[in-house]
Amino acid sequence: MALVTGASRGLGAAIARRLGAAGWAVAVNYRSDAAGAERVAGDIRAAGGTAAAFRADVTDEEQVTALVAEVTERLGRIAVLVANATGPQPEIPLEKLTWRDHLDQLEFFVKSPTLLAQAVLPGMKARGGGRIIQIGSDVFERALPEYSAYTAAKAAQIGLTRCWARELGPFGITVNMVAPGWIPVERHADATAEELAGYTAGVPLGRIGRPEDVAAAVAFLASEEAAYITGERIVVSGGHTIG
DSSP states (O other): OOEEEEEESHHHOOOHHHHTTTOOOOEEESSSOOHHHHHHHHHHHHHHHOOOEEEEEEEHHHHHHHHHHHHHHHHHHOOEEEOOOOOOOOOOOOOOHHEEEEEEEEIIIIHHHHHHHHHHHHHHHHHHHEEEEEEETHHHHOOOOTOHHHHHHHHHHHHHHHHHHHGGGGGGGEEEEEEEOOOOOOTTTOOOOHHHHHHTTTTTTTOOOHHHHHHHHHHHHHHHGTTTTOEEEEEETTTOOOO
């Protein structure tokens, strides 16, 4: 079965639905949006799949431990972990940047994936393999001004992916990252037509990305077809970050 964190809306919801359609039982994790998580789980069940919603703050060690235990008890041993949960990504100029700003990003993109990986690792080792898939960002290539804390944390996430791939490969566990470009979801509801057009102008494929584009990449990495792929970072941006 598959655990998708931060799956009550946005990219996480699309990923959960796609994995459900691919035949995975899906644990839909959420922190505060219970209605959204139940809706996603309900959509998966309505399509003939198996899913349930699970509340947990995945930056909290005790809650992560309890989450994995509950998911395993209700749905079975976790074979696929998708570390998708995220928080606010404020624009902060260097003059105002604090260590707390850095820590806020590291909580989601270093601490949380670490806690989750540690919690699912015994089960994956016991079953002889598994998939850990991190959701990154193309912001590392874009180097946007005033996003240095977010970018630094996302860069650290790449390092985790690569190191864990080497460390866990002998156990049959692959570790990869899907790095989306700008994929408008609920948090981008205030994006203007001009902003969307300006971004799209730099995309070789000539369109803005969709959550389903990211979900397809995740589903592939979770599948048997990707069994010999590890330590990789797949950028899903329509070519926006081509050098």
